Amino acid sequence: MDNKITSCAGEGTAVKTEKYLKLIDDTISRGRYKADWKSLSAHKTPSWYYEAKLGIFIHWGIYSVPAYACEWYPRWMYNPGSREYEFHKKNFGDPKDFGYKDFIPMFKGEKFNAAEWVDLFERAGAKYVMPVLEHHDGFAMYDTEFNRWNAASMGPCRDVAGEIREACENRGLAFCGSSHRAEHYFFMNMGRTIDCDVNDDEYRDFYGPAYLCPELSDTAVFHTLEDVFSPARPSEEWLTDWLVRTCELIDRCRPKILYFDTWIQNEAFKPYLKKVCAYYYNRAEEWGEEVTINYKHNAIPQGVATFDVERGALTGISPVPWQTDTAIGRLSWGYIKDNEFKPARQIICDLIDIVSKNGMLLINVGPMPDGTITPEETAVLEELGEWMRINGEGIYGTTPWQVFGEGEVNNAEGSFQDNDEKAFTSEDYRFTYKDGFIYAFCMRPDSDTFLIKSLRIKGERDIVTGKVEVLGDNRILSCTRDAEGMKIVLDKAQHSGKPVCFKIETA
Numbered sequence: 001m002d003n004k005i006t007s008c009a010g011e012g013t014a015v016k017t018e019k020y021l022k023l024i025d026d027t028i029s030r031g032r033y034k035a036d037w038k039s040l041s042a043h044k045t046p047s048w049y050y051e052a053k054l055g056i057f058i059h060w061g062i063y064s065v066p067a068y069a070c071e072w073y074p075r076w077m078y079n080p081g082s083r084e085y086e087f088h089k090k091n092f093g094d095p096k097d098f099g100y101k102d103f104i105p106m107f108k109g110e111k112f113n114a115a116e117w118v119d120l121f122e123r124a125g126a127k128y129v130m131p132v133l134e135h136h137d138g139f140a141m142y143d144t145e146f147n148r149w150n151a152a153s154m155g156p157c158r159d160v161a162g163e164i165r166e167a168c169e170n171r172g173l174a175f176c177g178s179s180h181r182a183e184h185y186f187f188m189n190m191g192r193t194i195d196c197d198v199n200d201d202e203y204r205d206f207y208g209p210a211y212l213c214p215e216l217s218d219t220a221v222f223h224t225l226e227d228v229f230s231p232a233r234p235s236e237e238w239l240t241d242w243l244v245r246t247c248e249l250i251d252r253c254r255p256k257i258l259y260f261d262t263w264i265q266n267e268a269f270k271p272y273l274k275k276v277c278a279y280y281y282n283r284a285e286e287w288g289e290e291v292t293i294n295y296k297h298n299a300i301p302q303g304v305a306t307f308d309v310e311r312g313a314l315t316g317i318s319p320v321p322w323q324t325d326t327a328i329g330r331l332s333w334g335y336i337k338d339n340e341f342k343p344a345r346q347i348i349c350d351l352i353d354i355v356s357k358n359g360m361l362l363i364n365v366g367p368m369p370d371g372t373i374t375p376e377e378t379a380v381l382e383e384l385g386e387w388m389r390i391n392g393e394g395i396y397g398t399t400p401w402q403v404f405g406e407g408e409v410n411n412a413e414g415s416f417q418d419n420d421e422k423a424f425t426s427e428d429y430r431f432t433y434k435d436g437f438i439y440a441f442c443m444r445p446d447s448d449t450f451l452i453k454s455l456r457i458k459g460e461r462d463i464v465t466g467k468v469e470v471l472g473d474n475r476i477l478s479c480t481r482d483a484e485g486m487k488i489v490l491d492k493a494q495h496s497g498k499p500v501c502f503k504i505e506t507a
Contacts, residue, residue, distance in 0.1 A: 016145060020244045024279050031282025035274040040304040043281050045321045046290030048174060049257065049306070051397040052127030053355050054388075055176065056381075057325055057364035058117075058164075059333040061135050062155065064369040065103040066092070071334030071366070074100045074137040078191035078198060099197035100137065100188075101206055104149075109156035112371025114163035118171050120373065124381035125388030127396075128174035130259060130362060131164050133249055136180045136187040138208055142253055146245050149206045156371070161253050178259035178294075179249060181242055182269065184208045185234045186216040209238060228298075233268040243272045250280050258293050259308070259325075259362075265299035277304060294323055296415075308362075312415040313350070317400045318358045326350065327364035328377045330419050335366040341376040344383035345497050346421040351384075352441050352499055353411065353422075355395055356404040356430040390472045391501045394439030398432035405430040406454050407443070429454070430499075438504040445494035448477075455486035455504065466505025474500075 033039050063071045069084050076084035078095055085095075092098045121129055134140045140150035142161035152159040161177060168175040189212040191198025198207045215232040234242075250258065258280060264273055277293060277300070284291040293305035300307075308323045327333050328347065330340040351361045365377045388395065407428030411417060424443035429452055432439045440452050468479045468488065475491040486504075494500050 013146070017240070017244050020247060021240070024243070024247050024275060027282050028275065028278045031278065032285060033278040033281040035271070035278045037274070037301050037304060040274065040277050040281065041301065043277075043292070043304060045306055046256070046292055048290060049128070049292060049360065050321050052174065053360050053395050053398075054124075054126050054351060055128035055130055055174075055257075055360065055362045056121045056124070056126045057178070057327070057333075057362045058129070058131040058367065059135070059327075059364055060160070060367045060371075061132065061141065061334065062100065062103045062107045062137060062139050063135070064335040064367065065106045067335055067337045067369070069336060070332035071135065075187050075190060078188065078194060078196055080194060095191070095194065095196040099203075101197060101203055104139070104155050107155040107369055109151075109158065109160070109369070109371040112156060112158070112160065112163075112367075114160075114167040115170070117164065117367075117373065118167040118173060120378060120381055122171050122173060124385040125392055125395075126173065126363075128176050128257065129164060129168050130176035130178055130255075130257060131161055132180065133161055133177040133253060133255075134179055134181050134184075136183045136261075138181075138184045138187070138206055142177075142249065144245070144248060144252065146241075146248055147205075165253065174256040175254070176257035176259065177249070177253050177255035178261065179246060180261040181245060182234075182263040182266075183261060185238050185263075186211045186213075186232065189216060209235070228265050228267050230266055233266065239268060239272045242269075243275060246276050247279050250276075250283060254287065254289070256289060256291050257306075258291070260293065260295050260299065262296055264295065265297040269299075273300070294325075310415045311419070312413075312417040313354055313411040314357050314359065315410055315413050316357060317404050321358055321360065323360045323362055324350070324354050324418075325362040325364065326418050327366070328380050329364070329366055333364055333366055335368050335374065339366070339374075339376075341380065342419075342421070344380045344387070347380060347384055348387050348498055349422060349424060349443055350418065351395065352430045352432075352443070353405070355398060356400060356432055356441075358400045387498055391441075391499070393471060394432050394434075394441065394501045394503065398434040398439065401431035401433040401438055403431060403454060406452075409443075426450070436506055438506060440502045440504060441499045442494075442502075443499050444497065445500045448490045448493040450488040450490075450500075450502070451485045452488070452502070453485040455481065456483055457481050466507070468505070469503050471501040471503060 063073050066073050068087050073084050076082040077088040133142050140147045143152035143159040144150050165175040188198050188207045188210040192212040198210050213232050294308045295305050296308050311326045313324050328341050354361050367373050409422050409424050409428045426446045428443040430441045478489045480487050
C-alpha cells in the first residue's frame with residue numbers, strides 16, 4: 001500500500017456518528033450497567049487481572065521515528081525555544097516545511113512481528129499486554145472508520161493492534177489497550193503560535209482542534225492536567241467525537257482492560273465518561289468477558305474501575321486492587337536513541353513491593369520504528385522472566401498479608417517517584433499470601449543468613465507452625481524462631497542482588 005498521505009473528505013462521518021450514538025444508547029438501555037456511578041459501582045475487578053499481577057505496556061508510534069527526547073516530541077517540536085524544536089529544525093527542517101505528519105512514511109514497522117513480541121512478553125512472565133491504541137498525537141494503531149490517520153492505512157499499513165491481539169489469544173495472554181485521545185484536544189496547540197502545518201485545514205483532522213489557551217500552554221500544561229474544574233473545557237463536538245471513537249475502539253479491539261491517560265478527570269468529560277463505562281461493561285457482558293478500566297487522578301469513583309499510579313506506588317496496602325504503570329526506560333516511554341534503562345533487579349523489586357500492597361505492575365517497552373524491541377529492554381524482560389519462573393509462585397494469584405513488609409526502605413507517595421532504584425538492604429522484606437502460605441521476599445540478600453522479624457514467636461496463638469522452604473535451587477540448613485524473629489541459614493550465600501523468596505506454611 002502507498003504510504004503517501006492524501007486528503008479525504010469527511011462524507012458519511014456525521015451519519016456514522018449518529019448511528020454509533022444510537023448504538024451506545026441502545027446498549028446502555030438494555031444492559032445491566034447504566035450511565036451513573038451508582039450502577040457502575042456494582043462492577044468488580046476481574047479475577048484474572050487480580051491474579052495476573054504483571055502486564056506489558058507498549059508505546060509504539062510515529063514518535064519513534066525522530067527518536068529524540070521523549071514521546072511528547074510531536075508537541076514540543078512546534079514550540080520555539082524547546083530542545084525538540086531546535087533538534088527538528090537542524091535534522092528535518094523548519095516545521096512549516098516538514099511537519100509531524102511527514103514522519104508517517106518513515107514509520108514503516110518493516111520488522112514488526114506480533115508473535116515474536118508476545119513470545120518475549122510471555123517469557124518475561126507477563127499475563128496481559130497493553131499496546132497504546134492511540135497516543136496524544138492522534139495516530140491510531142488500529143483499523144478504524146473514524147480516523148483516516150491510522151496504521152492500517154498509513155505508515156506500516158498494518159492493523160498493529162489486531163495482530164497483537166491475535167498473537168495474545170494464541171498464547172493465552174489477555175489483550176488490553178490504552179487510549180490517550182482525550183489530550184489530543186490541545187496536544188498540538190503550540191503549532192498555533194508559529195507558521196506550520198498545524199494551521200493547515202487539510203490536516204485539521206490529524207492535528208485536532210489544537211486548542212490554545214493560557215491554561216494549556218507549554219508553561220502551564222503540567223499544572224492544569226489534574227484540575228477537575230480547569231476552565232480549559234473541551235467542546236461538546238469534541239466530547240461526542242471522543243465518546244464515539246472510544247466506543248468504536250472497544251468494539252473493534254475488544255480490550256480486556258481499557259486504560260485512560262489524563263484529562264478525562266476534567267469535569268466536562270463526566271457524562272461522556274459514564275456512558276463509556278456503561279457501554280464497555282455492558283458489551284463485555286455480551287461477550288462473556290471480565291473487563292475493567294484503568295484511570296488516574298480521581299477521574300472515576302473508587303469501585304467503578306481500577307486506579308493507576310503513573311511511575312509511582314503506594315506506601316501501604318490499598319483496600320482495593322490498583323496498578324502502577326512504569327517503564328524500563330527512564331527518560332521516555334517511546335523509543336529514543338539515548339534512553340537510559342532500569343536494571344531487571346529494580347523492576348523485580350518494584351513488582352514485589354507493588355504486589356505486597358495489593359497492586360499490579362504494568363511495565364512498558366518502547367519499540368524502534370522498524371518494529372524491533374531494543375536489546376536493552378529485551379535483556380531486562382528475559383532476566384525478569386528467569387526470576388519469575390523460580391519465584392512467580394509468590395506473585396501470581398496472591399493477596400497481601402497482615403503487613404506489606406518490614407525494614408526502613410519504602411516508596412515516596414504519588415506519581416513520578418520511581419526512576420531511582422530503592423536502596424533496599426538485607427533487612428527489607430515484602431510479604432504476600434496464598435493458599436495458607438506466607439511468601440517472604442528478602443529484597444537485597446547479601447549472605448547466607450536471614451532474619452524475618454515479623455515472624456517472631458508471639459505466644460500461644462502462633463501463625464507459623466508448618467514447614468519453611470526457599471524457592472529455587474538453594475537448601476535451608478537451619479530454621480529457628482524466637483522472640484527476635486525467624487532465622488534462616490541457607491547452604492550458600494546470596495550475592496545476585498535479586499530478591500530471594502521463602503515459602504512459609506501457616507497454622
